[in-house]
Amino acid sequence: MPLLARSVLTPLHIDVRRGAVADLGTILADGRISAGGDVAVVVGPGQGTRVAELIRPLLRSADMFTVVGGSLDAADDLGAKLRTRSYDAVVAIGGGKTIDVAKYAATRRGLPMVTVATSLANDGIASPVASLVNEGIKGSYGVHIPIAVIVDLDFVEAGPERHNRAGIGDVLSNISALADWELSRQVRDEPFDGLAAALSRAGAEAVLNHPGDIGDDAFVTVLAEALISSGLAMAIDGTSRPCSGGCHEIMHAIDALYPETASHGELAGLGALFCTFLRGDRRRFAEMSACLSRHGLPRLPADVGLTDEQFVEAVGFAPATRPDRYTILEHLAMSPEETRRRLGDYADELCDHRG
The missing domain is CATH 3.40.50.1970 (Rossmann fold)
Incomplete structure (x- = not known):
C-alpha cells in the first residue's frame, strides 16, 4: 500500500x-x-x-x-x-x-x-x-x-500577571471556536481538519482542567505549550479556524467599536463563554465559567468596562468582522432585542456559577 x-x-x-x-x-x-x-x-x-x-x-x-x-x-x-x-x-x-x-x-x-x-x-x-x-x-x-x-x-x-492570565482566556476560546467549526461543517459542509482540531482541543482541555495557577511553573508551562499548540493547529489547517470563531468575532468587534477596552485574550474568553451559552451547552458553560472565575478573568461585559448595550452592539457587529466565517452568531442571526434578552439570561445563569 x-x-x-x-x-x-x-x-x-x-x-x-x-x-x-x-x-x-x-x-x-x-x-x-x-x-x-x-x-x-x-x-x-x-x-x-x-x-x-x-x-x-x-x-x-x-x-x-x-x-x-x-x-x-x-x-x-x-x-x-x-x-x-x-x-x-x-x-x-x-x-x-x-x-x-x-x-x-x-x-x-x-x-x-x-x-x-x-x-x-x-x-x-x-x-x-x-x-x-x-x-x-x-x-x-x-x-x-x-x-x-x-x-x-x-x-x-x-512580566505583568494580567498579560499572562489573558492567555488563559485565549486558549479556552478554542473550545468555542471548535464548536463553531463543527457547526459550520454540519450546516455548510465546511472542511474540518481533525488533526488541527485535536491540537487545538488538547491545549484547551489541559488548561481547563489544570488545578494550578499563574504562579505555578507547571501550570505556566502547560499554558505556554497550549498557546504554541494553538499556533501549530492554525498552521496545519492554513487558517485561524481551529482557534477563532464567534468568540473572536466578538473580540474584534469590541476592538473596533471600543478600542483599548481589554486585551485580546480577556475578550476572547468572554466572547467564548457567551457563545457557549448561546449554544446551549450547559456542561461546557459551567466548566469554562469556573475556570475563568478561578483565574480572575472577565465573564460579564461590566468586567471589561462595557455596558450591556455596548456589548449588544458589539455582538450585532461581530459577524461583519469575519464575513466568510460561519459561527453560532451567524446561525442564530439575533436581533438586538433578542441579543439583549439572551444577555440577561446569560447574566442570570452566571449567578449560579459564581465562585
Missing part, C-alpha cells in the same frame, strides 16, 4: 523552561538558523530590552531594533530597516504586539523568524497570523510560522 502523508510546517525548536534565553546562541547555531549571529533582534518596550542586553554578548554580530505598538506602519518601517543589510534571521523579543510586527516584517523580507516570548497573552507566539492595526482597524495577516519558539519562564514570571 502507498504511504500517504502530508507535510506540515512547524518550528524546528521549541523550548519552554527557566533560563531558556541563555541558550539562544546555541539554538541558532545548532538549528543552522544563524551560525555567526548575523540576526536582527527586534525588541519592544518593557522586558524586551532587558532580554536583548542579556543576549548581546552571545550575538555580537546582531543589530538591535526597537518597535513600539502593533501597527502595520510599524511593521512596514521595520521591513525597510531589514533591507539595509543581509540577515540570517529575525529574533523577536517581547509580547504579542512586538512579535506580530516582527513576524510580518520577516515574512515580507523572506527571513526566518525566532520568537522569544516574555508574556503569554495570546497564541500569536507560534501562529502563522499577525494581528496588526491599519488605519485604526485591527486586521489579521498571514505570515510564516516562527522557525523557533522560546519561552523563558523567568521573564514570563517577571
Whole structure:
C-alpha cells in the first residue's frame, strides 16, 4: 500500500523552561538558523530590552531594533530597516504586539523568524497570523510560522500577571471556536481538519482542567505549550479556524467599536463563554465559567468596562468582522432585542456559577 502523508510546517525548536534565553546562541547555531549571529533582534518596550542586553554578548554580530505598538506602519518601517543589510534571521523579543510586527516584517523580507516570548497573552507566539492595526482597524495577516519558539519562564514570571492570565482566556476560546467549526461543517459542509482540531482541543482541555495557577511553573508551562499548540493547529489547517470563531468575532468587534477596552485574550474568553451559552451547552458553560472565575478573568461585559448595550452592539457587529466565517452568531442571526434578552439570561445563569 502507498504511504500517504502530508507535510506540515512547524518550528524546528521549541523550548519552554527557566533560563531558556541563555541558550539562544546555541539554538541558532545548532538549528543552522544563524551560525555567526548575523540576526536582527527586534525588541519592544518593557522586558524586551532587558532580554536583548542579556543576549548581546552571545550575538555580537546582531543589530538591535526597537518597535513600539502593533501597527502595520510599524511593521512596514521595520521591513525597510531589514533591507539595509543581509540577515540570517529575525529574533523577536517581547509580547504579542512586538512579535506580530516582527513576524510580518520577516515574512515580507523572506527571513526566518525566532520568537522569544516574555508574556503569554495570546497564541500569536507560534501562529502563522499577525494581528496588526491599519488605519485604526485591527486586521489579521498571514505570515510564516516562527522557525523557533522560546519561552523563558523567568521573564514570563517577571512580566505583568494580567498579560499572562489573558492567555488563559485565549486558549479556552478554542473550545468555542471548535464548536463553531463543527457547526459550520454540519450546516455548510465546511472542511474540518481533525488533526488541527485535536491540537487545538488538547491545549484547551489541559488548561481547563489544570488545578494550578499563574504562579505555578507547571501550570505556566502547560499554558505556554497550549498557546504554541494553538499556533501549530492554525498552521496545519492554513487558517485561524481551529482557534477563532464567534468568540473572536466578538473580540474584534469590541476592538473596533471600543478600542483599548481589554486585551485580546480577556475578550476572547468572554466572547467564548457567551457563545457557549448561546449554544446551549450547559456542561461546557459551567466548566469554562469556573475556570475563568478561578483565574480572575472577565465573564460579564461590566468586567471589561462595557455596558450591556455596548456589548449588544458589539455582538450585532461581530459577524461583519469575519464575513466568510460561519459561527453560532451567524446561525442564530439575533436581533438586538433578542441579543439583549439572551444577555440577561446569560447574566442570570452566571449567578449560579459564581465562585
